[in-house]
Amino acid sequence: NAGVTQTPKFRILKIGQSMTLQCAQDMNHNYMYWYRQDPGMGLKLIYYSVGAGITDKGEVPNGYNVSRSTTEDFPLRLELAAPSQTSVYFCASSYQGPNHPQHFGDGTRLSIL
Amino acid sequence: AQTVTQSQPEMSVQEAETVTLSCTYDTSESDYYLFWYKQPPSRQMILVIRQEAYKQQNATENRFSVNFQKAAKSFSLKISDSQLGDAAMYFCAYRSARGGNKLVFGAGTILRVKS
Numbered sequence: 001n002a003g004v005t006q007t008p009k010f011r012i013l014k015i016g017q018s019m020t021l022q023c024a025q026d027m028n029h030n031y032m033y034w035y036r037q038d039p040g041m042g043l044k045l046i047y048y049s050v051g052a053g054i055t056d057k058g059e060v061p062n063g064y065n066v067s068r069s070t071t072e073d074f075p076l077r078l079e080l081a082a083p084s085q086t087s088v089y090f091c092a093s094s095y096q097g098p099n100h101p102q103h104f105g106d107g108t109r110l111s112i113l
Numbered sequence: 114a115q116t117v118t119q120s121q122p123e124m125s126v127q128e129a130e131t132v133t134l135s136c137t138y139d140t141s142e143s144d145y146y147l148f149w150y151k152q153p154p155s156r157q158m159i160l161v162i163r164q165e166a167y168k169q170q171n172a173t174e175n176r177f178s179v180n181f182q183k184a185a186k187s188f189s190l191k192i193s194d195s196q197l198g199d200a201a202m203y204f205c206a207y208r209s210a211r212g213g214n215k216l217v218f219g220a221g222t223i224l225r226v227k228s
Contacts, residue, residue, distance in 0.1 A: 044218070097214070099163075099165065102160075104158035
C-alpha cells in the first residue's frame with residue numbers, strides 16, 4: 001500500500017547544482033502537486049498537474065520545472081540550486097474533483113549550501 | 114486570490130481537555146472546501162477533517178469537530194479529550210471548487226499537549 005512515494009528523503013546540494021526530486025503514486029490519481037514548506041510556515045504550491053501531459057504553475061514556480069509523462073510520476077527539477085530553495089518539499093496526489101482529499105508523500109528535506 | 118490565516122502560532126492543552134484552533138480565510142467564491150491537516154514530527158501530512166461550504170452542518174470526526182461560520186469566513190477546529198498523540202502542527206487549508214483542486218494553506222498552529 002505505497003500511496004505517494006518521494007525520493008530522496010534528504011539531500012544536500014551546492015549552489016548552482018541541479019537535481020530532480022522524484023514523486024510516484026500508485027493510486028491512479030489524475031491530479032498531482034508539488035509544495036514547499038519553509039520553516040514555521042504552511043505549504044506553498046509550486047506546480048501542479050491535472051493529468052499526463054498537463055502541468056501548470058502554482059504560487060512559487062520560479063526556479064523549478066516539472067513534467068508529467070505518465071499518470072504515476074511527477075518529477076520536480078531544480079536547474080540552478082539557490083540557498084532560497086532550501087526547504088522541505090512535499091508531493092501530493094488526488095482524484096479529480098474538489099471533494100477528494102490530497103494524499104501526501106513523506107517529504108524531501110533539501111539543503112542548498 | 115484566496116488567503117488563509119491562522120492567528121495562533123502556538124497553543125497548549127492539558128491531556129483530556131478541549132482546545133480550539135482558529136482559522137479565517139478570505140475568498141470571493143461561494144463554493145469551496147475547507148480542511149484541517151495534522152503534521153506530526155514525522156512530517157507526514159494527515160487529513161483530520163473537511164467541510165464543504167455548501168453544507169450548513171458542521172463536520173465531525175470522532176474527537177474532532179469544526180465550527181464553520183460561512184458569513185464570518187471562519188473555520189475553527191475543536192479537539193475534545195486531547196491526547197498526547199494529538200501534539201502536532203495543524204494546518205487549515207482552502208480549496209476552490211474549481212481550478213485543479215489546489216490547496217491554499219495557513220501558516221499553521223503548533224499544538225502542545227501536556228500530561
